[in-house]
Amino acid sequence: MQKILMIVPAYNEEKNIRHVIADLRSCNVKVDPLIIDDGSMDNTAKVARSEGADVIVLPCNLGIGGAVQTGFKYAFENDYDIAIQFDGDGQHMACEIETLIKNVVEDKCDVAIGSRFLTATDFKSTFARKLGIKIFTIINSIIIGQRITDNTSGFRAYNRPAIKFLSRNYPDDYPEPEAIILLSKNKFRIMEVPVKMQQRQHGDSSINTLRAIYYMIKVVLAILIGVFRNVERKD
Amino acid sequence: MNHRIDILAILGSLFLCFLILELIRKKRLMERYALLWFASVLIITLFAVWRSLLDKLAAVLGIYYAPSALFLLALFCGLVLVLHFTLVISKLTEQNKTLTQSVALLKNKVDSIAEHVQCE
Numbered sequence: 005m006q007k008i009l010m011i012v013p014a015y016n017e018e019k020n021i022r023h024v025i026a027d028l029r030s031c032n033v034k035v036d037p038l039i040i041d042d043g044s045m046d047n048t049a050k051v052a053r054s055e056g057a058d059v060i061v062l063p064c065n066l067g068i069g070g071a072v073q074t075g076f077k078y079a080f081e082n083d084y085d086i087a088i089q090f091d092g093d094g095q096h097m098a099c100e101i102e103t104l105i106k107n108v109v110e111d112k113c114d115v116a117i118g119s120r121f122l123t124a125t126d127f128k129s130t131f132a133r134k135l136g137i138k139i140f141t142i143i144n145s146i147i148i149g150q151r152i153t154d155n156t157s158g159f160r161a162y163n164r165p166a167i168k169f170l171s172r173n174y175p176d177d178y179p180e181p182e183a184i185i186l187l188s189k190n191k192f193r194i195m196e197v198p199v200k201m202q203q204r205q206h207g208d209s210s211i212n213t214l215r216a217i218y219y220m221i222k223v224v225l226a227i228l229i230g231v232f233r234n235v236e237r238k239d
Numbered sequence: 240m241n242h243r244i245d246i247l248a249i250l251g252s253l254f255l256c257f258l259i260l261e262l263i264r265k266k267r268l269m270e271r272y273a274l275l276w277f278a279s280v281l282i283i284t285l286f287a288v289w290r291s292l293l294d295k296l297a298a299v300l301g302i303y304y305a306p307s308a309l310f311l312l313a314l315f316c317g318l319v320l321v322l323h324f325t326l327v328i329s330k331l332t333e334q335n336k337t338l339t340q341s342v343a344l345l346k347n348k349v350d351s352i353a354e355h356v357q358c359e
């Protein structure tokens with residue numbers, strides 16, 4: 005029986021978190037939900053605790069990268085075999101976990117990424133965002149020589165070597181596309197799995213137009229520089 | 240020769256040196272961050288006072304108006320200082336992140352241990 009940790013980053017998600025935890029409980033795979041409250045201003049931590057989930061409260065806001073990395077550290081220290089990243093806004097679906105972890109459990113890959121775009125889906129998005137995602141697909145595919153269709157997906161599963169590695173090296177803000185390069189450069193096997201995702205239920209997306217521009221520039225710069233970084237994996 | 244500007248330069252840099260030393264004495268500035276300041280002040284004062292050296296530098300760089308070379312030098316020193324600060328800030332941010340994570344992980348562990356103790 006594998007020990008599975010759900011790393012759920014949550015920033016001001018008091019309206020969504022209850023539903024997310026209930027969803028994880030209903031999952032046919034046994035998982036331990038760990039909510040990382042990234043210095044929320046609302047009652048995210050309180051609500052999550054009242055639902056019986058384990059909660060880590062960061063004393064100040066680190067952003068999604070630092071928050072998720074805290075989860076990797078927790079997973080490593082507490083001997084988890086698999087860690088799954090799962091958004092706290094209710095967009096990811098617990099019923100897809102079984103599909104996501106299959107290849108990791110069978111040791112066909114170290115990292116599995118849930119992709120919205122592998123099969124034709126009705127996922128709605130703005131034109132700008134679709135363009136951004138397309139750009140990441142092109143850049144990342146060229147760099148790692150493997151086609152990744154959903155570089156911004158935050159629905160991912162990692163095995164223990166990947167957990168160990170990421171607990172020490174994880175990019176900062178908007179880490180998802182960059183992490184793929186980092187993992188690939190350090191010889192982790194990456195696979196994509198088609199999954200469905202939902203639209204946001206409550207609250208606002210953290211990504212507005214200005215942030216999206218910063219997001220693109222920062223991430224592309226980080227990815228390109230990442231190519232010239234030394235390989236850090238030692239195990 | 241314009242002596243007023245020389246005197247001004249010397250007074251200015253003396254004041255800056257005094258300020259830096261005083262800040263170190265009051266422990267508001269750490270020695271290791273003061274070194275770059277001293278180096279900058281020293282370089283600029285040297286060229287401001289030693290005119291023939293400045294003229295030579297300007298000639299080497301192909302600058303017709305020698306004081307411009309001084310501005311260039313000062314600007315360069317300023318940029319090096321600013322770069323140094325961003326390096327320090329990056330390091331602090333990284334350390335701050337690691338600390339925040341450790342505190343949060345520890346708090347989580349302490350809370351769960353406290354809960355166990357209460358149950359017994």
Ligand SMILES: Nc1nc2c(ncn2[C@@H]2O[C@H](COP(=O)(O)OP(=O)(O)OP(=O)(O)O)[C@@H](O)[C@H]2O)c(=O)[nH]1
Nearest residue numbers: 013014015017042067068071091092093209210211
């Ligand atoms: N730790 C942490 N998590 C954050 C922060 N901002 C957003 N999140 C979480 O990251 C997850 C995804 O954030 P979203 O704003 O939905 O971003 P997205 O899913 O890429 O974009 P949408 O498709 O518009 O929802 C959610 O679980 C948020 O709670 C932050 O500053 N720190």
Ligand SMILES: [Mg+2]
Nearest residue numbers: 091093095204
């Ligand atoms: Mg979202």
